[in-house]
Every structure is written in structure tokens, then in C-alpha cells.
Amino acid sequence: MNMYAVPNPEIPGCPPGLEYLTQVDQLLIKQKVELVEALVGFESNNKYEVRNSMGQNVFYAVEENDCLSRQCCGPMRSFTIHVLDNFGQEVITVTRPLKCMSCCFPCCLQELEVQSPPGNTVGYVIQQWHPFSPKFIVANEHNEPVLKIHGPFCGWSCLPDVDFEILTMDEVSKIGKISKQWTGLLREAFTDSDNFGIQFPMDLDVRIKAVMIGACFLIDFMFFETTN
Numbered sequence: 001m002n003m004y005a006v007p008n009p010e011i012p013g014c015p016p017g018l019e020y021l022t023q024v025d026q027l028l029i030k031q032k033v034e035l036v037e038a039l040v041g042f043e044s045n046n047k048y049e050v051r052n053s054m055g056q057n058v059f060y061a062v063e064e065n066d067c068l069s070r071q072c073c074g075p076m077r078s079f080t081i082h083v084l085d086n087f088g089q090e091v092i093t094v095t096r097p098l099k100c101m102s103c104c105f106p107c108c109l110q111e112l113e114v115q116s117p118p119g120n121t122v123g124y125v126i127q128q129w130h131p132f133s134p135k136f137i138v139a140n141e142h143n144e145p146v147l148k149i150h151g152p153f154c155g156w157s158c159l160p161d162v163d164f165e166i167l168t169m170d171e172v173s174k175i176g177k178i179s180k181q182w183t184g185l186l187r188e189a190f191t192d193s194d195n196f197g198i199q200f201p202m203d204l205d206v207r208i209k210a211v212m213i214g215a216c217f218l219i220d221f222m223f224f225e226t227t228n
Contacts, residue, residue, distance in 0.1 A: 017091025
């Protein structure tokens with residue numbers, strides 16, 4: 001089986017490089033295991049593979065950061081994640097500024113910006129204040145709210161998978177979810193390597209699909225990026 005998804009021809013109105021996202025309703029984001037982290041606890045740049053439902057590679061994502069930020073700021077660190085297609089062309093850029101993380105202070109809320117292609121903003125993910133549950137607004141390129149993401153109590157669940165539901169703005173309809181998937185005892189205990197699944201409607205604006213990929217990265221850093 002071909003391990004790489006075949007790119008689609010250009011689609012009018014679709015940011016270049018995102019054409020393939022028009023025909024998918026789910027993605028698997030698989031963080032690559034870092035052996036150095038597992039053995040000595042030395043934090044390295046995160047790397048992810050974005051796959052379709054057949055396990056074919058769609059994108060490859062790599063964090064750009066410096067050693068000092070990774071070691072001193074940990075999961076609170078600012079980052080830029082470059083998302084590349086199978087030809088090595090950057091198609092999505094995800095940027096998160098440095099902010100403290102605290103559920104007790106509304107001034108310490110997380111956010112990130114998603115661009116596609118680089119330099120062209122397509123949307124934002126903005127944390128909403130809540131004392132116990134993770135809540136986010138997904139906004140378009142004009143910073144207009146279009147969807148919400150609600151997670152479980154304190155970002156945790158008693159089930160092997162942890163679901164963050166994607167809701168309409170009125171919170172009446174659930175249209176998808178971002179799921180942190182169980183990766184096995186050894187991986188969970190000794191690395192911060194995570195697997196995520198994203199489900200969304202097939203006809204969702206392709207720009208918002210790209211923003212959902214960014215939301216998945218933010219959720220990973222905020223709730224599952226730990227130093228073991």
C-alpha cells in the first residue's frame with residue numbers, strides 16, 4: 001500500500017497545499033517517539049506525522065524552538081510548528097506565543113494562530129476561561145468565532161481515550177471531536193509521545209480543518225506534554 005497520500009490538483013479558493021483536506025473527515029496525528037527523551041528526560045522539538053484513515057502520510061509537522069525554551073518553559077513554551085506536505089513544501093504554520101498557564105487567572109489564557117500558506121492567516125484557537133474544564137473558541141481569519149471545543153474535567157478522563165468535543169457556537173450540535181488516544185503503558189509512562197484523532201464534517205471549510213490541526217497541537221502541549 002502506498003504510504004503517502006496522492007496530492008490533489010489545485011481547487012479554486014482553497015489555500016495551496018490544503019486540497020487533500022477537502023476529501024477527508026478524519027485525521028490521525030501521531031507524535032514520533034523521541035528516544036533521547038525516553039532515556040534521559042531531555043526535552044526535544046516535537047515532531048508529528050499527520051495520516052489519513054488508511055494510515056497514509058498526509059503531512060509532516062515539526063516544532064521550531066530553541067533548547068533553552070524547551071528545557072526551561074516545558075509545555076508552556078512558545079512555538080512555531082511547520083506543517084509540510086509529502087514534497088517538503090510548507091503548507092501550514094502554527095504559532096503560539098509564550099503565556100503562563102493557570103486555570104485560576106483569566107489573564108493567562110492560551111491562543112495560537114494558524115496560517116496557510118505561511119503568511120496568510122486562516123484562523124485562531126483561543127482558550128476561554130473556565131475553572132475546571134478546557135474550553136476553546138475556533139475563529140476564522142477575521143477572528144470571528146465559528147466553533148467551540150469543550151474538553152473533560154481538567155483535561156482528563158477515566159477512559160483510555162480523552163475526547164475534546166467540537167461544537168457549534170450555540171453548543172446544541174456536536175460535529176466532531178479531537179481525541180487523545182491511548183498509546184500503551186510504556187509510552188504513556190516513559191515518554192510524552194501521543195496519538196490524536198480528529199473528526200470533523202467532510203464539508204467543513206478547509207481553512208477551519210487546518211485550524212483544527214493547530215488546535216490539536218495546542219491541546220497536546222497544554223494537557224499531555226509532561227516531563228516524565
